[in-house]
Amino acid sequence: MVNLTETDFNGMEELLISYIKSKISVTNEELATILSYFKPMKAKKNELLLTHGQSSQRTFFVVKGCVRIFFINEEGQDSTRYFAFENQFATALVSFITSEPSEEFIQAVEDSEVYYITHKNFYQLLEIVPQWEKFYRIYLEIAYVNNTKRLMSFLIQDALEKYRQLLDESPIIVRRLSNKMVASYLNISQETLSRLKSKL
């Protein structure tokens, strides 16, 4: 069914391999099966990998660049829920789980190189590679913890506190991305962010 040898595990793939191996122990054969389901692709800056209303058929692993997951309210303002940089997965998980059309978009924030696996193949892996169930469980655990901490931060912190915490915990977001993206992530207006920066 799958015929992939060690020597095929080149370049970009190594990042994905070491990511998987850091989470679960798999035989070489299982690893080959897993990798055979992942396909590489490139995305230009601003390109949408998933648009609103589609159901989320893919989960992405970022090898180079950065993608974000965001959604848009009635007034047309966007809120970013998550940035995935190198060596991180990005999935519109709600849609991926429920199979309902996504309220979220996935977009390349920089020119990016990613791997993706389709929803169908992902769930097939759950059946045929026992350890994949554990991989997914760990992924869900991390995603849950991230989201819940984020939820709590929105409930109890004001704009300044959120910005300070971001500088403290994820300085890469501030260093590498535009004000607009940072404001979207903190869910404040660009003007407010600009004012915070001058206050600090």
Added chain:
Amino acid sequence: MVNLTETDFNGMEELLISYIKSKISVTNEELATILSYFKPMKAKKNELLLTHGQSSQRTFFVVKGCVRIFFINEEGQDSTRYFAFENQFATALVSFITSEPSEEFIQAVEDSEVYYITHKNFYQLLEIVPQWEKFYRIYLEIAYVNNTKRLMSFLIQDALEKYRQLLDESPIIVRRLSNKMVASYLNISQETLSRLKSKL
């Protein structure tokens, strides 16, 4: 190791059994193993099942009554993240996953009857009952979807919209619980909630 027959599956337990069976298929022996790890307990209204700073050693299944998961900000105001009524699980999941001390509290909102399983036993089940890994995965999926929808609602809805959605999607919360609890769940002040109600 376990010696539990069908006839032991009485009363309260039936709710738990049918809940588990609705999520995964298990043999009677596996089911008996699972149930042997769950212990019943009662809690009076307002009693804390988990307090801040403890690490979350237990996950609870509500048979009767209602429990809530909440946390408290620096000014002493509480935000409720989740209400579990009959036939629902309640876990301070972040702490349960990370094994760090909980920033969340779990509290009985009404006189309640619950089952609990300890963290240690829960993870033991993951090892010895293969389907339990799937049960946990499904639990995490549901919890993730809930939390993320909640996060999005806080980001894009104002007080009135949040209240309307609650009436629409979880009227039981409004019908059965005090204003104070509802306000805590919507993360608005009691006064604001009171004003919303007169506007509707």
Added chain:
DNA sequence: CTAAAACATTGACTTGAGTCAAAAAATGAA
């Protein structure tokens, strides 16, 4: 290299929702 577009800053004004305080209503224990 240059023009156009996108992004960032600053000021003036507005507003949703919070706080504080006091009164009214509901709940509950003796």
Added chain:
DNA sequence: TTCATTTTTTGACTCAAGTCAATGTTTTAG
């Protein structure tokens, strides 16, 4: 039932953060 506690409502005031608008600054495409 009754008195005390808790909960809910209403009014007056405050404030964090948003909007709109104008002006700089940076990025990008040709």
